[in-house]
Amino acid sequence: MVTDEQIKEANAKDILKIAESLGLPITKVGSGYRSGKNLAYHFNAQSNTYSNYRTGVKGADVIALVQNETGLDFAKAVEHLQATDVNLVEINHNPQPKEPFRWYFKPSPNADRATELLVNQRKLPEKLVKLLVEKRYIIQDKYQQIVFPWYKNGQVVGADVKGTVYRPDEEHPYFKGIAKNSENFGYNIKIGSGKVKDIYVFEAPVDLLSYWALHPEIKDCLLFSVSGTSNANRVELAMNYAQATYGMSQEPKELERSIHICVDNDEQGTLFWKKFDKQNELVLEWNGDSVLFEDDRPDSAYGKDWNDVLTYHAKAYEQALTEATTKEEMVMG
Template structure:
């Protein structure tokens, strides 16, 4: 009979793909080595290493870890037993996952001179600034290969040591919700990433992906003395490697701060929470290296949540901002209240994330908020809130580390909402590219609504209309013979395309003045002909 240690080894060598599929996880191959989950497109499998990485939840590991972290088997022994029982019933393949010898990175992509498809995707689809695209291409950090892919070259002191590859062809059936292929080049240096230095850096800014990095830069072209660095995920070791690289390559340290521009989601907040208390003292100096949150739109609150906070707080007799702060600290305003803090706190407004979508349950956000509102009221004195009392529960004592940290986080958000305000929004923008595209759309819509457009047949005016809770842009043309025709679009960029495609041009005041006599003449001719 095999010992438990031998059973663990057997379980780790069971095919993780077979294990996933036979437990109801739909998987699709993206290469001979890698596969991804269909339901969660951030769930990736390495068939060669026989491991998984669930990037949105910052979880990874072997088959046993997969049973526990994704399939929800809490007990280690039970996970091993279930794997081996499944192997006996379903005849899982065995994987000899020998250690992979990592070869040095060799740039194997076949570049082409034109970057037309790269520019079309990055600028037209993702809104990245054209000047930045051109500058990076001239520096050799941004290329287009023969497969029309974007190649973000990882430079290290002038030499390529890796690459992030971003497809430009959209295929939702093949690539899931993301719509395009995306992967890290073969043999790319571990825990490194795409990076750009502006001047002699004394600030370090890190992002989850190269497009997030370029989006932030496009919004802040005034950046100086900064190193921008992509982690390709949420990788704590990459943060420290980036700091070390800045020192080695630039003879500089981020004494003005390390800024984490991670996504405004549960995984991003959990990652940020790891660094909030950290600081390093520079040797032979009084200067400290401090970590700062640069999560986009972190002060935004969904409008439908806002009315709930305000109504409950008014009934209980507290400031609604304190209730919003509690919800933000515990679960990042999630209506299902799944935990989004990095302290392993669960309890008030924070429930463990389900391992599978089928396990999700409906909870009453209003009921939970009302309970917390009463706790805030009972633990407030002279406008001061004892947040530890608010978050303490049967699982976590008042003086425990999780309660202490989530309480401090709630106090910070409460202070931010009180002093800086909160912005009600219809939809939360999760990452820096969402933020960039939203701002570009807002600017485009403003131009569309404030301009008149003209063609050889008449003048066009754009307005926004809401029908059946759906907002859309509508363009109406009043032709010179008096007829009216229109077309509509779901987004400003789509409307701009249609206007250009149909041959309209923006009309300035001088042009408009010059056209009016012609319009009047056309109208008089029409009226005369009708009278006859």
């Protein structure tokens, strides 16, 4: 038997030092700490907890870490922690330099699985998907994954990855992730041959493509996915990229320029939008007659994201979408 006081003391021991003592060398990555195969362990020094994306563990305590690594039962794990002198353990707090992105995907001979999922399940127009495959904005790798490369000045600097194998027992039935060592950027497509006047910001590549399919009239714009609402800083990256690469105006008072926030219409999407609506208040204070950011989230009556809207309207839009993808103005820049 162990007392509540002993449990409290055991869980209060520095989880980083305990991990080191268990043979899990700590690596500082950015502001966090990682360890294990493929750096699957993520340690939160503030809450003294750990998560492991490979095993699905989230926010577990120090005792749980010892149990997982040693196989000891709860009481024995507490005893182990009582006997461990963390003062003898040192942690290297110098961050590990991030390696540059390298393309490591082996392409499949065809894109049949990617096309099947994007056309039949996600309801994207087949001609649009074929165009993107041809232009290498969609690639299917040898593991049947859909890879969405992030192009920056003609170079691939990262990628979104989406699985095509359905996993019914997983929280997310289809795997999704970001390619290793991807830069702080995102999936993007420039439409039209003129200067960029508008930027459309999305949470994911499929949402981006769904919006494009539903709004075939848009041109002279940059579609940009930030890969999740936690990456709000990438909106500014997209703006800087559009200005430097595609001649977008830097004048805040120019009414022709708009940043459309097209993220999901849910709680996280609302918080994301509010960050930019707050900036609108500052712009209005400055010039009094225009805003920079527009709320372009989908109508919740049709779903929370733009792919939900596309799926909802798939039959009604089918003919129009098929015709739109053949138009010359829908050529990627």
